[in-house]
Amino acid sequence: MADLTVTLDTMLTTLLAEKKYSTIKDMLVTMNPADVALVFEDMEEDRIPLLFRLLPKDMAAETFVEMDSDLQELLIKGFSDYELHEVIEELYVDDAVDLVEEMPANVVKRILAQADPDLRKEINEILRYPEDSAGSIMTTEYISLRADMTVGEAITHIRRTALDKETVYTLYVTDRRKLIGSVSLKDILLVSSDATPIAEIMDTNVISVNTLEDSEEVAQKLKRYNFLALPVVDSDNRIVGIITFDDAMDVIEEEATEDIEIMAGMTPSGSKTYLKSSPFDLFKQRIPWLLLLMVSATFTGMIITGFENALAAQVVLTAFIPMLMDTGGNSGSQSSVTIIRAISLGELDFSDLPLVIWKEIRTSVMCGICLAFACFVKIMLVDYSFMKNTSVTPLVAAVVCLTMGLTVVLAKIVGCTLPMCAKRLGFDPAVMASPFITTIVDALSLLVFFNIANALLF
Amino acid sequence: MADLTVTLDTMLTTLLAEKKYSTIKDMLVTMNPADVALVFEDMEEDRIPLLFRLLPKDMAAETFVEMDSDLQELLIKGFSDYELHEVIEELYVDDAVDLVEEMPANVVKRILAQADPDLRKEINEILRYPEDSAGSIMTTEYISLRADMTVGEAITHIRRTALDKETVYTLYVTDRRKLIGSVSLKDILLVSSDATPIAEIMDTNVISVNTLEDSEEVAQKLKRYNFLALPVVDSDNRIVGIITFDDAMDVIEEEATEDIEIMAGMTPSGSKTYLKSSPFDLFKQRIPWLLLLMVSATFTGMIITGFENALAAQVVLTAFIPMLMDTGGNSGSQSSVTIIRAISLGELDFSDLPLVIWKEIRTSVMCGICLAFACFVKIMLVDYSFMKNTSVTPLVAAVVCLTMGLTVVLAKIVGCTLPMCAKRLGFDPAVMASPFITTIVDALSLLVFFNIANALLF
Numbered sequence: 001m002a003d004l005t006v007t008l009d010t011m012l013t014t015l016l017a018e019k020k021y022s023t024i025k026d027m028l029v030t031m032n033p034a035d036v037a038l039v040f041e042d043m044e045e046d047r048i049p050l051l052f053r054l055l056p057k058d059m060a061a062e063t064f065v066e067m068d069s070d071l072q073e074l075l076i077k078g079f080s081d082y083e084l085h086e087v088i089e090e091l092y093v094d095d096a097v098d099l100v101e102e103m104p105a106n107v108v109k110r111i112l113a114q115a116d117p118d119l120r121k122e123i124n125e126i127l128r129y130p131e132d133s134a135g136s137i138m139t140t141e142y143i144s145l146r147a148d149m150t151v152g153e154a155i156t157h158i159r160r161t162a163l164d165k166e167t168v169y170t171l172y173v174t175d176r177r178k179l180i181g182s183v184s185l186k187d188i189l190l191v192s193s194d195a196t197p198i199a200e201i202m203d204t205n206v207i208s209v210n211t212l213e214d215s216e217e218v219a220q221k222l223k224r225y226n227f228l229a230l231p232v233v234d235s236d237n238r239i240v241g242i243i244t245f246d247d248a249m250d251v252i253e254e255e256a257t258e259d260i261e262i263m264a265g266m267t268p269s270g271s272k273t274y275l276k277s278s279p280f281d282l283f284k285q286r287i288p289w290l291l292l293l294m295v296s297a298t299f300t301g302m303i304i305t306g307f308e309n310a311l312a313a314q315v316v317l318t319a320f321i322p323m324l325m326d327t328g329g330n331s332g333s334q335s336s337v338t339i340i341r342a343i344s345l346g347e348l349d350f351s352d353l354p355l356v357i358w359k360e361i362r363t364s365v366m367c368g369i370c371l372a373f374a375c376f377v378k379i380m381l382v383d384y385s386f387m388k389n390t391s392v393t394p395l396v397a398a399v400v401c402l403t404m405g406l407t408v409v410l411a412k413i414v415g416c417t418l419p420m421c422a423k424r425l426g427f428d429p430a431v432m433a434s435p436f437i438t439t440i441v442d443a444l445s446l447l448v449f450f451n452i453a454n455a456l457l458f
Numbered sequence: 459m460a461d462l463t464v465t466l467d468t469m470l471t472t473l474l475a476e477k478k479y480s481t482i483k484d485m486l487v488t489m490n491p492a493d494v495a496l497v498f499e500d501m502e503e504d505r506i507p508l509l510f511r512l513l514p515k516d517m518a519a520e521t522f523v524e525m526d527s528d529l530q531e532l533l534i535k536g537f538s539d540y541e542l543h544e545v546i547e548e549l550y551v552d553d554a555v556d557l558v559e560e561m562p563a564n565v566v567k568r569i570l571a572q573a574d575p576d577l578r579k580e581i582n583e584i585l586r587y588p589e590d591s592a593g594s595i596m597t598t599e600y601i602s603l604r605a606d607m608t609v610g611e612a613i614t615h616i617r618r619t620a621l622d623k624e625t626v627y628t629l630y631v632t633d634r635r636k637l638i639g640s641v642s643l644k645d646i647l648l649v650s651s652d653a654t655p656i657a658e659i660m661d662t663n664v665i666s667v668n669t670l671e672d673s674e675e676v677a678q679k680l681k682r683y684n685f686l687a688l689p690v691v692d693s694d695n696r697i698v699g700i701i702t703f704d705d706a707m708d709v710i711e712e713e714a715t716e717d718i719e720i721m722a723g724m725t726p727s728g729s730k731t732y733l734k735s736s737p738f739d740l741f742k743q744r745i746p747w748l749l750l751l752m753v754s755a756t757f758t759g760m761i762i763t764g765f766e767n768a769l770a771a772q773v774v775l776t777a778f779i780p781m782l783m784d785t786g787g788n789s790g791s792q793s794s795v796t797i798i799r800a801i802s803l804g805e806l807d808f809s810d811l812p813l814v815i816w817k818e819i820r821t822s823v824m825c826g827i828c829l830a831f832a833c834f835v836k837i838m839l840v841d842y843s844f845m846k847n848t849s850v851t852p853l854v855a856a857v858v859c860l861t862m863g864l865t866v867v868l869a870k871i872v873g874c875t876l877p878m879c880a881k882r883l884g885f886d887p888a889v890m891a892s893p894f895i896t897t898i899v900d901a902l903s904l905l906v907f908f909n910i911a912n913a914l915l916f
Contacts, residue, residue, distance in 0.1 A: 030663045034683050159647045168644050169627050169686075185643065186626050189617045205488045223711070225492050226704040228627075228686070245703050246684040249710065253681070256714035257799055260721070264795035265788055274800040275810070279820035286792045287825055290866075291832055293788055297781035298840060304777040305847065315770050319762040322783060322900050323755035329787075330723050330751055330893050334744045337722035341715055342732040352733070362737035367745055374749055382756060389763065408748075435788050442780050 009042050016047055025054045033059060037066035049078040061090030068276065069102040076107055085114040092166050093119065094139035094247065097126045102271075126241075134218045135211035137251065138232045138241030141166045144174045145198050147181065152194030158185070167244055170229045173202045177238040179231055182206045208233045211240060218243055219251035220346050259344055263337060263433035265289035289435055296439045300446055307450040310458065316391040317453060320400045321446070327371065328407040328445040329438040335360055335415030336437050340429045343419060350424040356416050364412035368405035376401045399453050406452075407445040414440055467500050474505055483512045491517060495524035507536040519548030526734065527560040534565055543572040550624050551577065552597035552705065555584045560729075584699075592676045593669035595709065596690045596699030599624045602632045603656050605639065610652030616643070625702055628687045631660045635696040637689055640664045666691045669698060676701055677709035678804050717802055721795060721891035723747035747893055754897045758904055765908040768916065774849040775911060778858045779904070785829065786865040786903040787896040793818055793873030794895050798887045801877060808882040814874050822870035826863035834859045857911050864910075865903040872898055 015024050028036055028051070036055070040048050040063070052075055055063060064072060064087055076084060088096060088111060096115070100108050100123055112120050122140050129135030143165050145154050154171070162168045171188070173181035181202035191201055208231045209218045222230045222245060230248075232241045258268040267285045269277060277285075304311070304321075311318055339356065342348045348356065379397040383389045415437050419429035473482050486494055486509070494513070498506050498521070510533055513521060522530060522545055534542060546554060546569060554573070558566050558581055570578050580598050587593030601623050603612050612629070620626045629646070631639035639660035649659055666689040667676045680688045680703060688706075690699045716726040725743045727735060735743075762769070762779075769776055797814065800806045806814065837855040841847045873895050877887035 032663070032665060032683055155647075162644055162648055168647065186620055189613075189626065190620055205490070207490060223704070223707050225490055228703075245686075245707070246681070249681050249703070249707055252707065252711055253714070253803070256711070256718075257803070260714075260718060260795055260799050263718070264721075264791050266792055266796070273803075273805055274796060275805060275813075279817055279824065282796075282817070282821040283824040283828075286789075286821070287828055290785060290788055290792075290825060290829055294781060294785050294829060294833060294862075295836060297784050298836070300780035300784075301777040301841075304780070305774075308773050308777075311776055312770065312773050315766050316763075318769055318776050318779075319759040319766075321776075321779060322758035322762070322904070323752060325780060325783070326755050326758075326893075326896060326900065327748060327752050329896070330748055331744075333722050334724055334748075337718055338724070338732060338740075341718050345711070345715070345731075347731055347733060355733075359737055359740070363740040363744070366737065366741040367748060370741075370745055371748055371752060375752060378753060378756070383759075387760075404752075435784075438784060438787070442784065446780070 008039055012039065012043065012051070013047070016050065021054055024051070028055060029059065033062035034066045036063045037071075040067060041071060045074060049075060053083075057086060058090055061087050065091065065095045070276075072099065073103060073107060076103070076110065081110075081114055084110060088115050089119070092139050092141055092164075093122050093126065094137060094166075096123050097136075100127065129211055132215045133211060134209045134213045134215055134232050134243060135241070137215050137218075137247050138211075138243050139166050139247075140241045142170075142172055142229070142231070142239070142242040143168060144172045144239065145183070147173050147175065147197070147199040147202065149198045150194060151188055151191045151196045151198065151201070154188055154198055155194070158188075167229050167242065170227070170242075172206075172231050172239055172242075173198060174239055179206055179208060179233050179237055179239040180204065182231065184228075206231065208237075208239075209243070210235070215243075215251050216255045216344075217346070219248040219255070222248040223252065255344065259340065259430045261285075262428060262430035263340065265293065265433075265435035293435050293439055297442075300439075300442045303443060303446045303450070307446075307454075310450060310453060314391070314396070314453070314457060316389070316396060317399075317449070321449070323375075324400070324403055324407060324445045324449055325442045327404060328411045328441040331364065331367065331408045332411035332415035332437040332441040333433060335364075335412045336419050336433050339416050339419045340433055343423050343429045348420070350420055353417070353420050356420065357413060360412045360416040361409065364409040367412070368408040371408055372401040372405035375404050395456060399449070399456050403445065403449040403452055406448050407441070410444050410448070411437070411441045414444070466497055470497065470501065470509070471505070474508070479512055482509065486513060487517065491520035492524045494521045495529075498525060499529060503532060507533060511541075515544060516548055519545050523549065523553045526731075528734075530557065531561060531565060534561070534568070539568075539572055542568065546573050547577070550597050550599055550622075551580050551584065551699075552595060552624075554581050555594075558585065587669055590673045591669060592667045592671045592673055592690050592701060593699070595673050595676075595705050596669075596701050597624050597705075598699045600628075600630055600687070600689070600697070600700040601626055602630045602697065603641070605631050605633065605655070605657040605660065607656045608652060609646055609649045609654045609656065609659070612646055612656055613652070616646075625687050625700065628685070628700075630664075630689050630697055630700075631656060632697055637664055637666055637691055637695055637697040638662065640689065642686075664689065666695075666697075667701070668693070673701075673709050674713045674802075675804070677706040677713070680706040681710065713802065717798065717888045719743075720886060720888035721798060723751065723891075723893035751893050751897055755900075758897075758900045761901060761904045761908070765904075765912075768908060768911060772849070772854070772911070772915060774847070774854060775857075775907070779907070781833075782858070782861055782865060782903045782907055783900045785862060786869045786899040789822065789825065789866045790869035790873035790895040790899040791891060793822075793870045794877050794891050797874050797877045798891055801881050801887045806878070808878055811875070811878050814878065815871060818870045818874040819867065822867040825870070826866040829866055830859040830863035833862050853914060857907075857914050860910055861903065861907040864906050865899070868902050868906070869895070869899045872902070 012024060052060060100111060126136060141164060143158060143161055158168055169185045171183050172179060181204045183198060183202040187201050207225060211232055211234055218230060229242045229244045231239050232243060234240050261268045269285055376397055379392060379400060383392040418432040422432045423429045470482060510518060558569060584594060599622060601616060601619055616626055627643045629641050630637060639662045641656060641660040645659050665683060667679060669690055669692055676688060687700045687702045689697050690701060692698050719726045727743055834855050837850060837858060841850040876890040880890045881887045
C-alpha cells in the first residue's frame with residue numbers, strides 16, 4: 001500500500017499549506033473511501049480534522065468507517081456535537097455498533113447522546129447479543145416486502161427506501177414480521193409483467209440464521225450458498241436483521257487469522273494488526289504459552305533424567321534426540337493442523353473420529369516406514385561411513401529407526417485425536433495444535449526411544 | 459452437515475424404490491442447489507443419474523456446479539450428448555472453466571464438443587491465463603452499458619440481458635470496450651428521472667484489476683473496498699471479465715488453508731478436502747518435508763556429537779535439551795507465523811523489515827527475561843529442592859536460563875527475518891514457518907547452550 005499513498009501525502013501536505021482546499025476536495029472526491037482512510041492514516045494528526053471536513057457528508061461517513069479506531073477517536077474528540085451527529089446518522093447500524101464497541105466509555109456516551117432515539121435503541125439492542133453471535137454482527141437496514149405486493153409496487157417501494165439500506169439486492173418477504181420468503185432484485189427485474197404478485201416469484205424456502213448462531217458458522221453458511229446476505233431471525237422466526245457478504249468475508253479472514261495464531265501458541269490479537277501492536281501487546285500475546293510449554297517440558301526433562309545411566313553409557317544416543325523429537329513433532333502437527341482446518345471449514349465433526357484415525361494410521365505407517373528406511377540409509381552413509389563415528393553401530397541405527405517409525409505413527413494418532421476431542425468438549429480445536437502436540441509427542445518419542453534402547457542395547 | 463442429510467438420504471432411497479418420482483422432484487425443488495449436491499454425494503452412485511434427471515434444467519446446472527469433481531465426472535459419463543449440452547449451456551463461463559480444468563482429457567473433449575462455439579471460445583481464452591491469475595478465475599458474463607444511455611434505457615437493457623449474467627448489481631460503462639465507468643443498480647434505482655444519462659451518475663474512478671494480477675491480491679482488493687464484483691481489464695484497459703465476491707471468498711479461504719498447510723510443513727492439498735484425500739494423497743503431501751527436516755536434523759546431531767565430552771562429564775545438561783529446543787522453536791514460530799499472516803493480508807512488505815526486527819527484539823527481550831527468570835525459579839524449586847537432584851547446581855540453572863533468554867531473542871529475530879526475505883526473493887513466506895524455523899533454532903540453541911556451558915562449567 002505504501003507506494004500508493006506516499007506521493008499523495010506530500011502533495012496534500014503542500015496543498016494544505018497553500019490553503020488550496022477546493023483542489024484537495026476535488027482530489028479526495030475522486031477516490032474510494034477506503035483509500036482516503038489510508039491516506040489519512042499516514043498524515044500528521046493535526047491536519048486530519050481539517051481534511052476530513054472537506055469531504056462531502058456521505059463520503060465522510062464512509063471514510064470514517066474505514067479508519068482505524070485510534071483515528072476515529074481522534075476525530076470524534078475534535079468534532080462538535082453537530083458534526084458528530086451528522087456522521088453517526090450516516091452510518092449503517094452495524095458500523096455504529098462496531099464504533100461503540102471500540103471507543104472508550106466517555107466517547108461512547110457522546111456518540112449515544114448524538115444518535116437519534118431510534119438508532120440508539122437499535123445500537124443498544126445489537127450490543128446485547130453475545131460477542132461473535134450472528135446478532136452482534138448483523139445490521140438492521142434491510143428491505144422487507146409484503147407477499148401481496150405486485151412487482152411494480154415492490155420496485156416503487158425499493159426505489160423509495162433504498163437510500164439508507166445496506167443491500168437492496170435481496171429482499172425479504174414478511175408477514176407480521178415473520179420471515180416467509182425472499183426474492184432477489186434480479187428475479188424481480190426478470191418478471192415481464194409488473195402486475196405479478198411477489199408471492200408468485202418469492203422463494204419460500206428461506207435459509208436464515210438465528211441471532212445466537214456463531215458468526216463463523218454464519219459466514220460459512222453464506223459462503224456455501226454464495227448468498228449476498230443472510231437474514232437473521234429470532235426464536236419466533238421474526239426477521240431482526242441481515243448479515244451481508246462483506247461482513248462474512250471479514251469473519252472468514254479473522255477466523256483464519258485467529259486459528260493460525262492459536263495454532264502457533266499465541267493468544268489471538270483480535271482486530272489489532274501487527275503494525276498497530278506494541279511490543280508489550282505482542283509480549284502479552286505470546287508469553288502465556290511459552291511459560292506453559294516451558295513448564296510442561298519438565299516431563300521430558302524427567303524422562304531423560306530417568307534414563308541418565310543409559311545415556312551415560314551410550315552418549316551417542318543423545319545425538320539423535322533432536323532428530324527424533326523434531327520428526328515426531330512435525331508429524332504430529334501436520335495431522336493436527338490438517339484436522340483443525342477441516343473442523344473449521346465444517347468438514348469434520350466428532351462422529352468422523354474412527355474414520356479419521358483409520359486414515360491417519362494408514363498414512364502414518366507409510367510415512368513411518370519411509371522415514372525409518374531413509375533414516376537408516378542416512379545414518380549408515382553419513383554417520384557410519386562418512387564421518388567414521390564408530391559408536392554408531394548398525395544396532396544403534398536400528399534402535400533410532402525403529403523409534404522413528406513408531407514415533408511417527410503415535411504422533412499422527414495423537415495429532416488427529418486431540419483436536420477432535422477438544423471440539424467435542426467445546427474447546428477451540430486450534431489450541432491442540434503444534435506447541436501442545438509437540439510437548440506430548442516429545443515425551444512419547446523419548447519414552448519409546450529409551451525403552452527400545454534398553455531392550456536392544458543393554 | 460451430517461445431521462442435515464442423514465434422514466433425507468433414507469427418505470429419498472425409500473421413495474426411489476417406490477418410484478415416487480414426482481414426490482422426490484417436489485422435495486428437491488424446495489431445496490437449495492448446494493444442499494441438493496450434498497444429498498447427492500451421500501447417495502449410492504447408481505441412483506444419482508436418475509435423481510439428477512428429476513431436477514428442472516436451471517436447477518440441474520446450479521446443483522451440478524456445487525458437486526465435487528468425482529460426482530461431476532460420474533454424471534457426465536452417464537449423460538447423453540443432448541443432456542451434456544443442456545447442462546453446459548446453463549453454466550456460467552467461470553464454472554465451465556473450472557469443470558474443464560478438473561476433468562480428465564477424454565471428458566474435456568466431450569464437454570468442448572457439446573459447448574456452443576461462443577462458449578468454447580470463451581473457455582479456451584480463460585484457460586490461457588496463468589493459474590491463480592485474475593484472468594483464470596474471472597467470468598465473462600457481466601452487463602455493460604453505454605455512457606449515453608438514459609437510466610430508463612439502462613433498466614430496459616438490464617431486464618433484457620439479466621438472465622444469464624452472473625451479477626446485475628454492478629454495471630460497467632464502456633466506450634469501444636474500454637472501461638470508462640461503473641454504476642451500481644442501487645444508484646440507478648435511486649435516480650428519480652428515467653431520462654438522466656448514465657454518464658451523469660456513473661463513477662469514473664473505476665477500480666479494476668489486470669488479467670495477470672495474482673488472484674489472492676484481487677480477492678484482498680475486493681474485500682478492502684467491500685465490492686460485489688471487480689472488473690478485469692487487459693493492458694489496453696478493455697474490460698474482459700469480472701470477478702464476483704463469491705469467487706473472492708473462495709480464494710480467501712483457499713489461500714488461508716494453503717498458508718496453514720505450508721506453515722505446518724505440507725504440500726498444499728489444492729481443492730481436495732480431507733475426507734476426499736486417500737492416505738496415499740496425505741502421504742505424498744507430508745513426506746517431502748518430513749524427509750527434508752529429518753536430514754537437516756543431521757546438523758543438530760553433529761553439534762551434540764561435537765560436545766559429547768562435555769555432555770559425558772555433565773549428563774544433567776542433556777535433561778534440559780528438549781526444553782531449550784522446544785522453547786526456542788515455539789518462540790521462533792510465534793514470530794514467523796505472525797509475520798507470514800501479516801504479509802498474506804498485505805500489511806507488511808520488505809521495506810518494513812527494520813521496523814519489524816526492532817519490534818521483535820523488544821518483544822523477545824521481554825519474553826526472554828520473563829522466561830529465564832521463571833525457568834530459574836522452576837529449576838531451583840522443582841529439580842533442586844523438590845526432586846533433590848544434586849547435580850542441578852545454581853550454576854547449571856544459570857547456564858540453562860542464560861541460554862533460554864538468548865535463544866528466545868535469536869529465535870524471534872530469525873523467525874521474523876526469514877519470511878520477509880523469502881517474500882523479497884519471490885518465495886512463499888509460509889515456507890519459512892515452524893518446521894524450517896525449528897531446525898535452525900534447534901541448532902542455534904544447542905550452540906548457545908554448549909558454548910555457555912563450556913565457558914561457565916568447565
